[in-house]
Amino acid sequence: MKRIFFTVFAVLMCLGVCASAENFYVDAQNGNDANSGTTQENAWKTLRNVNTHPFQPGDTIALRSGQVWREQILCRHSGRPGAPITYTSYGKGPKPELRGSLDMTRPELWERYAPGIWVTPEDKVRTLGSYPEFQEGNWHHYSEGKARTRWNVSKDEEGRTLCTLQTLQPTDRACDIQLTCSVFTLPQNHAFRLRCRVRLTKNGD
Structure with missing residues (x-):
């Protein structure tokens, strides 16, 4: 009985983590900060939402490949063992660039x-x-x-x-x-x- 209970409890814990985890997308060219950010078609544009959103353990933030942001990412939230907060890229092209600077050609x-x-x-x-x-x-x-x-x-x-x-x-x-x-x-x-x-x-x- 203990073994069955532990197995069910572990499965429920896994389902809880998987259910709460979300994917967020950032697209510097086609995104909009008023979007939800939860799909590629409704991606955020800048890193402002990335720096202010209360991400939860298991969440993934994906920046579109081949694009440049002059901003920086401030990691204000932490994951937990087995459910990290992941920063990655999506789409084809070079890795996203985070320059944290001003475009002085303006x-x-x-x-x-x-x-x-x-x-x-x-x-x-x-x-x-x-x-x-x-x-x-x-x-x-x-x-x-x-x-x-x-x-x-x-x-x-x-x-x-x-x-x-x-x-x-x-x-x-x-x-x-x-x-x-x-x-x-x-x-x-x-x-x-x-x-x-x-x-x-x-x-x-």
């Missing part, structure tokens, strides 16, 4: 600085919280090849610390510029985004 993201020179608009500084780890001694920068950089730390009119990385010499080839922090605590459900302001001449320097 003309509205540039301002004319001088004849033949364009710059990105200056960002507005917003205070989102106080993080003692963001101190001068914790940050390090490195540049390779012909790229020359300078790390500056200053205070604004409100006494906030501003850290800037300035390039001193243009170069005609790609060079890595790295910025690292030796101590960094990321609060739960928070994200930090580092943005840069660049200047581009007509020659691409």
Whole structure:
């Protein structure tokens, strides 16, 4: 009797997991965030719903192959043993690309600085919280090849610390510029985004 009960109980548990699991689809070209996302014909468009939907153990999120998202995926929910939350792709073509960046070829993201020179608009500084780890001694920068950089730390009119990385010499080839922090605590459900302001001449320097 115990063996029969255990078998029935295990089957019911499996049916419960299988019944609750859903598939969700994201299509950057043909999707719509107002859709349910539960079929390929009613796919979501952006990753906004992916980052906010309360996924359950066993759910699968499929991104259409051959497409690009400038967003990032924030995994806010977890599966459980035997019922993971799975991220995959569907359709034919290359793997989906998650670039987590802006498309800087858009003309509205540039301002004319001088004849033949364009710059990105200056960002507005917003205070989102106080993080003692963001101190001068914790940050390090490195540049390779012909790229020359300078790390500056200053205070604004409100006494906030501003850290800037300035390039001193243009170069005609790609060079890595790295910025690292030796101590960094990321609060739960928070994200930090580092943005840069660049200047581009007509020659691409």
